Each structure stands twice: as C-alpha cells, then as structure tokens.
Amino acid sequence: MAVVKRADARRNHARILEVAEAEVAAHGADASLEKIARVAGVGSATVRRHFPGRRELLQAVFAQRIGALAEYAVELAADPDPRRALVLWLEAFTDYGTSSRGMAGALVAEGLVEDGDDEGCTVRLSAAAAPLLERAARAGAVAPGVTTEDLLALVTGISLATEGRPDPAEQGRRLLRLTLEGVLAPR
Known part of the structure; x- marks a missing residue:
C-alpha cells in the first residue's frame, strides 16, 4: 500500500x-x-x-534538475534543426552544471549514482541526450563516433574546470563553444 x-x-x-x-x-x-x-x-x-542525509538530499536536488533537463530534451526533439536542438540542450546542461557548484563532482563521485540505477543522474542524462545526438548524427551534424558519454564527460569537465571562477556560466559557455567546434561536423 x-x-x-x-x-x-x-x-x-x-x-x-x-x-x-x-x-x-x-x-x-x-x-x-x-x-x-x-x-x-x-x-x-x-x-x-x-x-x-546529505547524499539523499543532493540526489533529490540533482534528480529534480535532471528531470527538467530530460523534459527539455523531449521538447527539443521537435526542433526541425537537429544540430540546434543538440546545442541548445548542451548549453542548458552546461548552464546548470556551471551554476550548481558541486554537481559535476557529485555526478562523477562514486556512490552518488550507482551502477544499474535507472533513476541515476548519469543514466537519465544519457537517455535524454541520446535521441538528440542520434538525430544530429543522422543529419550529419556531428563528427562520426561521438557518443552521449563523450558529451556528458565534456560538459562535466567544463563544469569542473569552471568551478570557483568569477563567472563560471560565461566561462562554461565559452568552453562549450570551443568544444563544439571539435564535436560538430562543419556546416
């Protein structure tokens, strides 16, 4: 019951x-x-x-925001430009990662997301990004071989790299733009 x-x-x-x-x-x-x-x-x-405990609270906070990012990915799936849809989602993920100090570290910390946990942040982010990446790949908008794991690792790395900077959101966006030049196929 x-x-x-x-x-x-x-x-x-x-x-x-x-x-x-x-x-x-x-x-x-x-x-x-x-x-x-x-x-x-x-x-x-x-x-x-x-x-x-702190772990349960952090999991709930991150899960709530990850849920919002997953919903945003579903919205973006209707965007007629698969490249733009993927970039917008990556920007939203980067914005959250850089504005939520500790999120990137928590995502990569062992124990916060357990293997096989379907509700885990990493699993949910991967599931949200996969359709956007697949559409962009079919449209020839991303370099061959790019995986959702690659994208999540890149954004997590950007979040970690900008933590403690005076303007982490701006720095994160700048680093994402530089990163996407290597990830996205030329127009």
Missing part, C-alpha cells in the same frame, strides 16, 4: 528541494543542511525526515 503524504508534508518537501537547489547553486554540494532548513522555514528534523 502506497503512503500518501499530507499536503503540508508535500509542501515542505517541495520547499526544502527549492531552497536546497538555490543553496547548492550558491555554496556547492557542501551547502549547510541547517541553513537549508532555516531558509525553508522548517526544522532540521523535518529536513532529515524527508532526506535522512
């Missing part, structure tokens, strides 16, 4: 995730759970009731 959360519990859960995403963006994956509770207007026990 599935447990149905009360309305106030659902609101608290959503509010904690909202605040946690902002705190992770501002302070990285080491954002204070106590500050998240305070800003969300709940007690630390409430945060721990919803998320027993």
Whole structure:
C-alpha cells in the first residue's frame, strides 16, 4: 500500500528541494543542511525526515534538475534543426552544471549514482541526450563516433574546470563553444 503524504508534508518537501537547489547553486554540494532548513522555514528534523542525509538530499536536488533537463530534451526533439536542438540542450546542461557548484563532482563521485540505477543522474542524462545526438548524427551534424558519454564527460569537465571562477556560466559557455567546434561536423 502506497503512503500518501499530507499536503503540508508535500509542501515542505517541495520547499526544502527549492531552497536546497538555490543553496547548492550558491555554496556547492557542501551547502549547510541547517541553513537549508532555516531558509525553508522548517526544522532540521523535518529536513532529515524527508532526506535522512546529505547524499539523499543532493540526489533529490540533482534528480529534480535532471528531470527538467530530460523534459527539455523531449521538447527539443521537435526542433526541425537537429544540430540546434543538440546545442541548445548542451548549453542548458552546461548552464546548470556551471551554476550548481558541486554537481559535476557529485555526478562523477562514486556512490552518488550507482551502477544499474535507472533513476541515476548519469543514466537519465544519457537517455535524454541520446535521441538528440542520434538525430544530429543522422543529419550529419556531428563528427562520426561521438557518443552521449563523450558529451556528458565534456560538459562535466567544463563544469569542473569552471568551478570557483568569477563567472563560471560565461566561462562554461565559452568552453562549450570551443568544444563544439571539435564535436560538430562543419556546416
């Protein structure tokens, strides 16, 4: 029998995730759970009731944003220009990766995403990017042999490389443009 959360519990859960995403963006994956509770207007026990530890909270924050990136990929699949669709999605992923300090490290850290975990961030990102890459490849818009794993590794690397920079989002976009010159087939 599935447990149905009360309305106030659902609101608290959503509010904690909202605040946690902002705190992770501002302070990285080491954002204070106590500050998240305070800003969300709940007690630390409430945060721990919803998320027993930092790992579970980070997984939920990242999963929520990864879900949004996956939805965006579905939207972009209708774009008549497969090259543009892939680039727009990679830009969105780069923007999130560079604005969410600690996300890139968390994605590559062992234990955050376990092998075979269909809901894992890396698995979901790969599944989201694959149709866009396949369309772009069929249209001749990407260099032969480029894989979704290549693209995810490149964007994760860009996110890691720009962490701690004065303007990581701008630097990330610049590095993505340079990277795509090597990934995309010439027009």
